[in-house]
Amino acid sequence: MLNIFGHTFRHGVHPPDSKELTEHVPIRRMPFPKRIALPLRQHAGKPARLLVSMGDRVERGDKIAEADGFISVPIHASAAGTVSEIGWWPHPDGSMAETVIIDVEPFSPQVPRPRLVPNWEGLTPEEVRRAVQNAGVVGLGGAAFPTHVKLSPPPDTKLEWLLVNGAECEPYLTTDHRTMAEFPERVHFGIRIMMQCLGVDRAVIGVEMNKPDAIEALERTKPDDLNITVEPLVVKYPQGAEKMLIKVVTGREVPSGKLPMHVGVVVQNVGSIATIAEVFETGLPLIERVVTVTGPGVRRPSNLIIPVGTMLGDVLDYCGGITDDAAEIVFGGPMMGSSQPDMRTPITKGTTGVVVLTKAEVKPKKTYPCIKCGHCLEACPVFLNPQLLGALAQAGRYQEMVEHHLMDCMVCGSCSYVCPSNIPLSQMFALSKNQVRKAPPPAKKDADKEKVA
């Protein structure tokens, strides 16, 4: 497996990484906007339960909604102000979601209430978990999975590795890159806490090789008493997909339908690790995050620390506005992110970036018949047959799609990216997966359909 060119997985695609716009732009703090919108659903799992009512005055860092169950986290006010509205508001996923609107107090110093910062070394794993949950920490890589759940493996699981995901394979985004380059100590501190909490003695930080300054910074600040390796990875999409990263670093394949825990691995995004460190440094919950605002349609591409809940329009205004030919605004990266039609949509905990694409990138493409070139088969990182699945999707044959492992598709978009006939494969699979989840096809008749050729 040793390879001087860095490690990688098989298949995948090579979109231009387009990171030059912001990769050397230091992270700056964006000033507080006039209003912020905090959806109660910012994480995978159950939405948080509302704690405040109209007219309430909140300080920065106050809990405004509490976790509802285990797979849920609280939401905190990201600025001091008054709750002016509670209702339906545009959500980054395209729907309307229950949201708390806070009118930010002008001229406030935005100082959080004094709080106790627990000494993490004295805490049991259970107490660390609770502190992490109470701080509302979720995965900052996009999926926003509650971090404390990852810190709570079932008792019979044997964990060996902590994988820190700094691959950032999505084009344009430099959020994790800048975090690693500017706050490497914080990353290492977060790793220390997580390693102790999980009881693992091995941590690997996977970083794509297009971030040499991040790799250098992490190597330079590596603590001597911990077994941490920085692993340079080949620049290839989707290198940062959890299963791909595990395969590359450990050589293990996460079985279909199972979690990384099954192969003894916990994967955590670099940004979340840094947030955990912050929680135990300052006592502040997750109320702001690093967001890359970039793309050819933004006048001043930047890496910003943005209060969670800041609306898209305010973010773009702060970055000098958008150009006249801006045509599409994407939250997240251009491969897996979601388009935003509404300027009121807030940045949430899971928003890694705001990418503004221009007409040149998003002009409608003519679709041609499938010429069976097989490029999609060589792109799919999970070795599906997108060509076959696409034909089945067009025919609405979801049952057969499931038999051909539709549910292993992670909708990374690689097949759509390479398809010369511009067939919206990944898009159809997202839709089909939804269909299957809504109305699961009847169970398989016999077990040997599970058999794989």
Place this chain on the structure above:
Amino acid sequence: MEPRRFELTASPHIKGPDTTPRIMWTVVASLVPVMGAAVWYFGPSAVLVIGAATLGSILTERFFGHRGSLADGSGMITGILLGLTLPPGLPMWMAFLGGIFAIGFGKLIFGGLGQNIFNPALLGRAFLQAAFPEDLTTWPDMSGSWWALRGDNLALPFMAPDPAATVTGATPLGLMKFEGIHTETGRLLLGATGGSLGETAALVILICGGYLALKKYLDWRIPVSIFLTVAILSQIIHALAPDRYPDAVFMLFSGGLMLGAVYMATDMVTSPTTPMGAWIYGAGIGAMVVVIRLWGGLPEGVMYSILFMNALVPFINRATQPRVFGTGKAVVES
């Protein structure tokens, strides 16, 4: 902020550079040197025959295909490839008819681009071979003026060509099969031999195909698999009976193997989509070529080998589905 409208699409929001027309037109461009070699060796006859076949193809595509399908370039490829497989002295009307058949019955009848089972150009040639067996196996001699036509190219439609117009010669495979004469490797490589228009210049085809393989516009596994199979099988047979059977080098560079392996077998529509399938498909073609050439009634078997394997592609695809990540054997190991 002023109200503005933005695109609302599902991810991914960016797209790679390749498009189907771009692939097709690149293939057309890569065929230009091959056609150039044909003109170099066979003179104006090459222009007439390839032109007639191409015209037949694109007219059929234009009038019977989907609206605008001519622009994707695939009809053009079929016409040129068909032309390249024909003997230089063939009457133009036959080539034209072949072009019509190739597109009409090889492609459009299945539903157009992407739907056909058989390589359209080879189906067109198979039709011509069945309809005009003598004219399809009349090879002109390589001597004579460059300007001279290599046969009765200008015969009127539906008129038999005048046999006196052709100074007949033989192909290296024919010489081998029927007279036991071995053609030099150097001549085979450069193409100064009798044969179909585009099949003689092995080196030019290899270079153009290599370019396409680098651009990933053809699956390199298919020609490599064909060449390996042909080379290994024929070398073994040659070792058993050196005076009866030709060696691997001759087998590789003679006849239509180069053109077939590089341009015909790799047709995306009619070849397997799975990497493993490509190896099997190529091996099947290679084995059949050797069998037909050495023991069949015909001197050449590339066309039928490819058409036969085309028919098996759906089965090959089904049998060689890749192992999905996180399933099967590898999981047990961990």
